[in-house]
Amino acid sequence: MSNLLEIDNLKVGFKNSSSQWTNAVDGVSIAVRPGEILGIVGESGCGKSVTMFSVLKLHDQRNTRYAGEIRFEDTELLTVPEKDMRQLRGKDIGFIFQNPMSSLNPLLTIGQQIRETVTSHRKHLPKKEVEALCIKALDDAGADDSAVWMSKYPYQLSGGMLQRVVIAIALVNEPKLLIADEPTTALDVTIQAQLLKVLCHIRDERGMSIVLITHDMGVVAETCDRVAVMYLGQIVETASVDELFANPRHPYTQGLLAATPPMVGKIPERLNTISGSVPQLSEVAKGCRFASRCPFASQECLSGDIPMFDVDEQHQSRCIKFNTIPDFRKVTA
Amino acid sequence: MLKYIFKRLLSAVPVIFIVGILAFFLSRLSKGDPARVIAGTDATDSQVAAIRQQMGLDLPLPNQLWDWFIALLHGNFGYSYILNQSVSSAIASHIFPTLSVAIFGEILSLAIAIPLGILAADKQGTFTDKLVQGFATLTTSMPSFLVGLLLMLLFATRLNLLPVSGFVSPTESFSQYILHLILPAVSVTTLQIAIVARMTRSSMIDALSSDYIRTAVAKGLPRSQQLWHHGFKNAAIPVLTVVGQSFGELIAGSIIVETVFDIPGLGQLVVNSILRRDYQMIQGILIFVAIVFIFVNLITDVLYAVIDPRIRQESF
Numbered sequence: 001m002s003n004l005l006e007i008d009n010l011k012v013g014f015k016n017s018s019s020q021w022t023n024a025v026d027g028v029s030i031a032v033r034p035g036e037i038l039g040i041v042g043e044s045g046c047g048k049s050v051t052m053f054s055v056l057k058l059h060d061q062r063n064t065r066y067a068g069e070i071r072f073e074d075t076e077l078l079t080v081p082e083k084d085m086r087q088l089r090g091k092d093i094g095f096i097f098q099n100p101m102s103s104l105n106p107l108l109t110i111g112q113q114i115r116e117t118v119t120s121h122r123k124h125l126p127k128k129e130v131e132a133l134c135i136k137a138l139d140d141a142g143a144d145d146s147a148v149w150m151s152k153y154p155y156q157l158s159g160g161m162l163q164r165v166v167i168a169i170a171l172v173n174e175p176k177l178l179i180a181d182e183p184t185t186a187l188d189v190t191i192q193a194q195l196l197k198v199l200c201h202i203r204d205e206r207g208m209s210i211v212l213i214t215h216d217m218g219v220v221a222e223t224c225d226r227v228a229v230m231y232l233g234q235i236v237e238t239a240s241v242d243e244l245f246a247n248p249r250h251p252y253t254q255g256l257l258a259a260t261p262p263m264v265g266k267i268p269e270r271l272n273t274i275s276g277s278v279p280q281l282s283e284v285a286k287g288c289r290f291a292s293r294c295p296f297a298s299q300e301c302l303s304g305d306i307p308m309f310d311v312d313e314q315h316q317s318r319c320i321k322f323n324t325i326p327d328f329r330k331v332t333a
Numbered sequence: 334m335l336k337y338i339f340k341r342l343l344s345a346v347p348v349i350f351i352v353g354i355l356a357f358f359l360s361r362l363s364k365g366d367p368a369r370v371i372a373g374t375d376a377t378d379s380q381v382a383a384i385r386q387q388m389g390l391d392l393p394l395p396n397q398l399w400d401w402f403i404a405l406l407h408g409n410f411g412y413s414y415i416l417n418q419s420v421s422s423a424i425a426s427h428i429f430p431t432l433s434v435a436i437f438g439e440i441l442s443l444a445i446a447i448p449l450g451i452l453a454a455d456k457q458g459t460f461t462d463k464l465v466q467g468f469a470t471l472t473t474s475m476p477s478f479l480v481g482l483l484l485m486l487l488f489a490t491r492l493n494l495l496p497v498s499g500f501v502s503p504t505e506s507f508s509q510y511i512l513h514l515i516l517p518a519v520s521v522t523t524l525q526i527a528i529v530a531r532m533t534r535s536s537m538i539d540a541l542s543s544d545y546i547r548t549a550v551a552k553g554l555p556r557s558q559q560l561w562h563h564g565f566k567n568a569a570i571p572v573l574t575v576v577g578q579s580f581g582e583l584i585a586g587s588i589i590v591e592t593v594f595d596i597p598g599l600g601q602l603v604v605n606s607i608l609r610r611d612y613q614m615i616q617g618i619l620i621f622v623a624i625v626f627i628f629v630n631l632i633t634d635v636l637y638a639v640i641d642p643r644i645r646q647e648s649f
């Protein structure tokens with residue numbers, strides 16, 4: 001089966017105030033298959049959101065440049081005219097943002113904000129049908145009293161409720177792809193679990209694909225089918241969730257996993273940390289970008305750009321020592 | 334809602350009281366004697382004294398102030414012995430031309446300034462933006478009497494398209510009424526456009542960088558809807574503040590423009606009354622202007638609540 005979304009060697013550059021370009025995303029290739037939940041993990045600033053924002057071209061056009069390819073079904077998104085892009089946004093591709101409190105317009109009712117998502121794509125739909133679609137989307141997103149919610153303003157609802165509204169807005173046109181950018185980061189843990197359940201349930205029901213951007217390994221383990229780990233604008237490892245957790249083949253992934261409290265067994269007194277800090281994008285050296293913090297780095301890691309290596313058909317790692325490095329977690333444990 | 338308006342009106346009473354005291358003493362600070370103005374240059378001292386007594390000017394100042402306040406409480410703004418007319422009827426006959434210029438000018442400036450401000454914000458940093466900002470700077474630095482004179486020279490004298498000056502009542506000829514309003518309205522508008530366009534631009538730039546605009550983009554809304562429905566609605570409150578302020582000033586009378594175009598408005602009435610030492614008239618007009626400002630502010634505040642449900646919740 002062909003991929004729903006294919007990102008090929010994507011580079012996204014931003015212009016800073018002194019008119020210099022920096023690539024926040026540097027050569028990302030990734031595919032989203034129909035019906036799967038793909039997790040993208042990495043720490044703040046690694047480019048995971050930048051990558052997915054590029055799919056809908058949500059960056060400020062005036063100081064952003066793109067290179068590479070993003071294909072959605074048969075459309076090349078980076079070159080598609082703005083008019084056609086607008087048709088894709090909110091219709092074929094839904095987007096859930098991180099902070100529900102600020103993602104909704106404070107001056108419009110929930111109903112107005114869901115309705116316009118429908119009517120801007122389907123102008124001639126009768127009012128009653130629009131209303132029914134909105135109510136259904138809210139129900140699907142787990143609203144307990146959708147009709148009442150429709151007449152409320154954002155300030156009258158809690159954060160968790162608002163995120164359900166944001167989910168309903170993303171779902172109301174039944175998109176084929178849903179991009180969720182840290183949908184639960186701003187919410188407390190119980191709400192987080194409920195919302196992830198909602199997303200999984202919708203995927204099972206509609207067979208849509210979901211890209212879940214997160215920095216929480218626990219969320220990945222619970223919800224995703226496949227994972228891509230990003231570091232400093234590059235993907236460093238991709239694998240199925242089971243494979244990645246059982247057999248991480250990149251020292252950065254290992255470090256991330258070692259820094260997560262285990263689900264089973266004794267929780268160690270001190271969790272592992274990855275030493276050092278993320279270098280500035282402007283001072284990225286030649287070779288492996290993780291080398292400065294990697295316990296296994298040697299001279300050859302710095303010799304040139306590191307490609308992705310196949311660990312097996314479904315598992316890739318951007319580490320030249322992918323088949324020789326010991327499991328970092330076991331070494332340090 | 335009604336309760337809120339009532340509360341606001343109640344809180345305006347002390348404001349009007351203080352304005353009244355200021356108006357009373359300010360008008361008496363200037364040198365000159367209204368009784369002598371009325372009596373004429375060759376009146377005898379006893380004639381002047383008689384007139385002074387008739388006008389109540391012989392009483393001590395606190396008594397005069399007290400009498401005036403009592404009259405105000407009865408809705409009586411006073412009587413101008415110089416015009417031989419009650420202050421309220423004088424205001425009534427002069428307010429219509431002023432109001433016409435103010436409303437016409439305000440509508441014109443909003444119709445131009447708001448789209449310009451939104452355009453500049455949408456195209457922030459581009460040539461279009463700089464053009465709008467340059468235009469705003471230019472119109473701010475041109476005094477309205479200069480704009481008025483230039484317009485008059487071009488459209489009335491040279492091109493003969495519009496009347497030079499004066500005011501025609503709409504009951505007389507509606508088309509002449511509009512034609513006579515165009516030039517004065519445009520001259521009071523120029524400064525307004527600059528102020529409103531700048532405020533709209535900066536307020537829109539804030540709104541456009543917010544998360545809900547990003548959501549609106551991700552929903553696939555047309556740009557116009559992102560800008561007006563989501564952007565401008567959020568940017569409107571500071572703009573409304575500026576508009577309310579300037580509209581109050583326009584109603585108080587744009588003396589210079591009324592003089593240039595010879596419009597018998599409130600501004601002219603004020604100037605002439607000051608020249609004539611017409612105390613009652615000056616006081617009456619000042620109180621009237623204070624009341625106008627209070628009402629404009631009240632309407633502005635009610636409009637805030639119409640726009641923003643959170644303010645609605647708080648105030649009503």
